[in-house]
Structure formats: structure tokens, C-alpha cells
Amino acid sequence: MSNSYSIWPVMLIPYTQPPWECMKQTSFILSMNVPDVYLQPLIKELNELWTESVETYDSSLKELFRMQAVLMWTISDFPRFCTLSGWNTYTGYACPTCNFDTSPCRLRCSKKWCFMGH
Template sequence: MMLTLLISGPKQPGNDIDVYLEPLIDDLKSLWDGIRGVYDAHNGEYFTLRAALMWTINDFPAYENLSGCVVKGYKACPICGDDTPSHRLKNGHKICYIGHREWLPINHPYRRQHAAFNGKPEYGIPPEPLTGEEVLHMVENGDRVCWKKK
């Protein structure tokens, strides 16, 4: 089964997207508790049927609203977090992320092109993504102010 929710137009919710998702969350909670007495014709027995939300597909601004992680500014990379390689442009006053050449393969020609980027070649390696246990530890202990507090 696939549930879709499209919210667009001039009256879209912005930061209050959770209002639209609340009925879906209530339904998912009741489905997780299970529907007892579902009959399996193949095995000839009754069981409890449960449902879970496997994933959501959304754009980056909606990712910020749903997860509470910062996706703009100096620490915009959800993988790098506090170590996001960002600098502010002198004349444009915008934030750029030139240090993300570290995600390219080691022998990629862009890593050696210093004149086209920040004047330095890139020899760094990308950071390791956090494991689920590390994220849980951060959320429980409040090590990183990333997720919304309700």
C-alpha cells in the first residue's frame, strides 16, 4: 500500500507540516498495535497484522521541517553536522560549501583543481555517517541541538 500526501500552493503549511501529518501518525500507531484475528488462508491460522511506515520522500526544506535538523547556514550538511566545511563569501555574503570535494573519489580531477575552488587542493576523506545507535545517543543525551524539542 502506498499513501501519498501532496501539499502545495500558496497556502501550504510551511513549518506547520506536522498538523497535516498528525492524522496519519494516529492511524500508523493504531496499525502498529495490530489488527487481531486476521486469517491466513495459506497456513489456516489467525495472526495479528501490523503495519509500519518504511520511508518518506520529500525535498530538503521539508526534511528540515520533519526531522528538525538544520539544512541551511554554516552547519547545513546532515552527515558532517558541526564539521561542515563552510565559508561565507566576502562580496556576496552567502555561505558556500567548497570543502565538499572530499566526497569525490580520491583520483577525481576536481580534487587537484585549486584555482577553480578555494585556492587549495582537497586531500581530505569524507566523514563516516552516524550509525543508528550514535543518532539515538545524540537524541537522548541532547549532545547536538538538531532535533525539535516538543
């Protein structure tokens, strides 16, 4: 049997609680994502939440408020980092930390880039 898709684990952490509560494992929401199906709509909705905000109902206060959201960080391998951020990870300037302030070295046998001093 062959699968033509991959599934990514996505961990959602609600930051509406105090810091000591939101980082407990019981507050984490684990979602399994099929990137081709869900990633583009997720990015579209996150952009909408950041630029326009969305009117949301707060059931505890029984009132509406304008909600904004932001994707704070991701943990990705380099190919996925390239997909998410648009940063070119296949050149001598692939290091997202150093950006263009680096002296990359190409390894002779493997033809891979090496970033010294990390």
C-alpha cells in the same frame, strides 16, 4: 486564482512482498498529500505503529497479529527535510551526512552555505 496550500506526492511501497516484487512499479501506491492536513496525523500514527504496535487481522491466515511499522527514508529538499526531521538546515551545519564534522564556507554574494568535499 490563488492556492494557499501545496500538494506533495507520497509514494508508498509495501514491503510485505519479496524484494523483487515490492520494487516493481505495479506495487507502488501513489498518494497525494496536503501536508498541513495529513502530515501531523501521519507522523502520530507512525509513532504509534513504532512504539506500541497495532493489532491487525491477517485475512490469509485468518488470525490477528501485532503490526509495527517504520518510516525508512524520505526524499526531500532541504526546507522539507527541516520540517520532517527537525534538523536545522539554515546554518553551517546543515549537511545531514556530515552533521557537525564539516567545514562549511559561506558564499559572499549569495549568502548561502557551501559544503566542500561532497
